Amino acid sequence: MGIRITRGVIVPALALVALTGAAVPAAAMPQDTMPTISTTSGPEEDTLVHTEPPAEPEEEITDAPEDNTEPEPTGKPTPPADWPDAEYCGPGTTNVYTPKTQGKKYHKGVGPVLSNYNGTSRTAKSTFTSEVTGEVGVSYTSGLTVGVNVMLAKLEGKFDVNLSAKLGNTIAFNTPAKKTTNAKYGVYRLKHTGVSYKMYSNCTTSPKKTITSYSPYRVGWYLWEE
Numbered sequence: 153m154g155i156r157i158t159r160g161v162i163v164p165a166l167a168l169v170a171l172t173g174a175a176v177p178a179a180a181m182p183q184d185t186m187p188t189i190s191t192t193s194g195p196e197e198d199t200l201v202h203t204e205p206p207a208e209p210e211e212e213i214t215d216a217p218e219d220n221t222e223p224e225p226t227g228k229p230t231p232p233a234d235w236p237d238a239e240y241c242g243p244g245t246t247n248v249y250t251p252k253t254q255g256k257k258y259h260k261g262v263g264p265v266l267s268n269y270n271g272t273s274r275t276a277k278s279t280f281t282s283e284v285t286g287e288v289g290v291s292y293t294s295g296l297t298v299g300v301n302v303m304l305a306k307l308e309g310k311f312d313v314n315l316s317a318k319l320g321n322t323i324a325f326n327t328p329a330k331k332t333t334n335a336k337y338g339v340y341r342l343k344h345t346g347v348s349y350k351m352y353s354n355c356t357t358s359p360k361k362t363i364t365s366y367s368p369y370r371v372g373w374y375l376w377e378e
Contacts, residue, residue, distance in 0.1 A: 202376040206259035247297040255343035282337035295361035
């Protein structure tokens with residue numbers, strides 16, 4: 153996207169909707185004069201029409217703290233009896249995160265679902281506008297030992313992605329006769345897995361844990377019809 157912002161939790165502000173006939177039958181327009189589907193962001197993914205709302209992550213996830221600080225150490229193992237002769241991996245404790253896989257995309261909504269019912273017998277235009285400001289957030293499962301920014305940097309390096317986004321968008325869509333178009337504005341996030349643990353100076357480690365994370369890579373709309 154070319155615009156990077158400080159990563160943190162999403163802070164919704166104001167969401168507005170400009171609908172042709174919102175909550176009442178939409179104004180009919182001749183089919184040959186209907187505008188084509190358009191968005192300010194452009195990706196074709198925004199114009200795909202689904203049959204149900206966006207899927208939710210299956211894991212129990214936590215939103216990243218706003219300051220993205222590195223978690224405090226939770227303790228260290230008891231040194232072995234032969235400590236003076238033990239292998240040495242460096243002073244102190246090193247927090248480790250190694251990215252492993254990149255999965256499918258999930259849409260995380262920001263603000264309310266916007267809907268428009270077309271009660272006419274012709275196709276009509278629905279225009280949805282979202283005015284949302286804030287910082288795009290990251291979510292992950294428990295056990296991450298590094299700071300969120302460290303995790304994101306490693307994910308970006310391994311999978312060649314830009315995990316940041318800026319909010320603000322409008323979309324116009326053709327609603328079929330007697331149908332309701334629902335629009336959810338938000339952030340498309342990529343699912344990743346990685347392994348995180350602590351490496352101690354005696355070369356022992358804490359239990360290695362698989363971390364599942366959801367990181368933003370662009371904003372956009374998710375549409376579905378009923």
